[in-house]
Amino acid sequence: MTKTNKHISPVFFISLLFLLFACSDNNDEVIASVGSKKLKHSEIEFIYPKLYSQNNYKTQKKIILKKWIDTELLYQEAKKHRSKNNYNIDQKTKYYKKQLIVQAYLDDIVYKNISISNSEIFERYKKNKGLYIASKPIAIVINYLTNSIEESEKIKNILTLSDKAEINLLNNKYSVKQQIIKKGSVVPKVEKEIFSSYNKKIIGPIKIKAGFVVIKILKKIKKGEQIPLVFVKNEIKEEILLEKQNNSYKNLLKKIRKKNKVKTYEKNN
Numbered sequence: 001m002t003k004t005n006k007h008i009s010p011v012f013f014i015s016l017l018f019l020l021f022a023c024s025d026n027n028d029e030v031i032a033s034v035g036s037k038k039l040k041h042s043e044i045e046f047i048y049p050k051l052y053s054q055n056n057y058k059t060q061k062k063i064i065l066k067k068w069i070d071t072e073l074l075y076q077e078a079k080k081h082r083s084k085n086n087y088n089i090d091q092k093t094k095y096y097k098k099q100l101i102v103q104a105y106l107d108d109i110v111y112k113n114i115s116i117s118n119s120e121i122f123e124r125y126k127k128n129k130g131l132y133i134a135s136k137p138i139a140i141v142i143n144y145l146t147n148s149i150e151e152s153e154k155i156k157n158i159l160t161l162s163d164k165a166e167i168n169l170l171n172n173k174y175s176v177k178q179q180i181i182k183k184g185s186v187v188p189k190v191e192k193e194i195f196s197s198y199n200k201k202i203i204g205p206i207k208i209k210a211g212f213v214v215i216k217i218l219k220k221i222k223k224g225e226q227i228p229l230v231f232v233k234n235e236i237k238e239e240i241l242l243e244k245q246n247n248s249y250k251n252l253l254k255k256i257r258k259k260n261k262v263k264t265y266e267k268n269n
Contacts, residue, residue, distance in 0.1 A: 032065050034072040039065070106245075110252055114244050121236050125229045132227045137183045139194050140218040140231045142176050145211055152205035152212035159202045159216050178218060180231065190215070 032039040044064060125132065144155045158166045170176075183195055193203045194215065204214035221227055229236075 032069055034069055035076060037072055037076070039068055039072075106249065110248050111245050114241065114248065116237050116240050116244070120240055121233055122229065124236050124240060125232065129226065132229075132232050134221045134223055134225050134227055135182075137195060137221070137223050138227070139181045139220045140178055141181055141194065142171075142178055142216045142218065144170070144174050144176060144214040144216070146214075147211040149205060149212055152214050155214045156202055156204060159214065178231070178234075180227075180235075195220075 028040045028042045030038045030040055031044070044061070144152070144159075146152050146155065155170060158170050181191075181194060183191060185191075186194070187208060190206055190208065190213070193200075193206060194217065201217050202214065203217065205212040206215070219228075219231065
C-alpha cells in the first residue's frame, strides 16, 4: 500500500540477467516465451523464493512476468545492434558477479552467527524512548491481501469470530506481519477506513490496485504518544543487526588487509 519505487535496483538487474541467460535442464512448466527463449517456473522460484509464500502471489507473478517479457524483447532487439558499449556491459556484469559472491560470503559465513537478545532490544528502547514517540497518528495493523472478493469475505469472517486456531492457520497461509501505518502513508480510502473507524478492529474488504485487503487493527496511537516496545521491537532488532553486521564487516576488512599486500599508486591516480 506504499508508493512503488520505479527505479530498477541492482539486485533486480542481476535477477533479470540470470533470467535472461539461465539455462535449465528441468522439464518444468514453461510460463512465458519470447521467440525461442522460454521462462520456466524453476527460474522464478530460484530468484524469488519468497514469492510463493506471499498472499498477493498472483499479482506479484504477473508483475514479474511482464518485466521479464519486456526485458527479453528489448534484449533480443539490442543483440541485433552491437554497440561500442559492449565492453562496459561486460565489465559491469563482472562487477555485479563479484558483488553477488561477496554478499553470499558475508551472509553465509560472516553474518551467520550474529545474534540479538531481548535484553539488547529492551536496553536500546529504554535509552532511546524519545525516538519512539508518534509524530503523526499511527495504527499498528495486519494486512490480508487476496485477489478474490469471496476469499477476502472469508478472511473477515475468521477474524471477526476470533477463533485462535483458525486465525493461526490464516496467518501461516498469508505469511502476515504487523505493520506501522502513519497517517498520510497509504491510499486515501484505506487511510479513511483506518483512522475514522475508531471502534472497528476489522476493516474491509477494500478494493485496491493489488486486489482486496482486509485489515486487522491491533492498536491506534495518537500524535505525541509513546509507541509500546512490542510494536517497534522488530525495527529495533533490525537496527542492532545492521550495526553488528557493519562492525563485523569493518573488522573482517582490517583482518584480511593485514594478511594481504595492498598498494595504491598515487602517481597514477
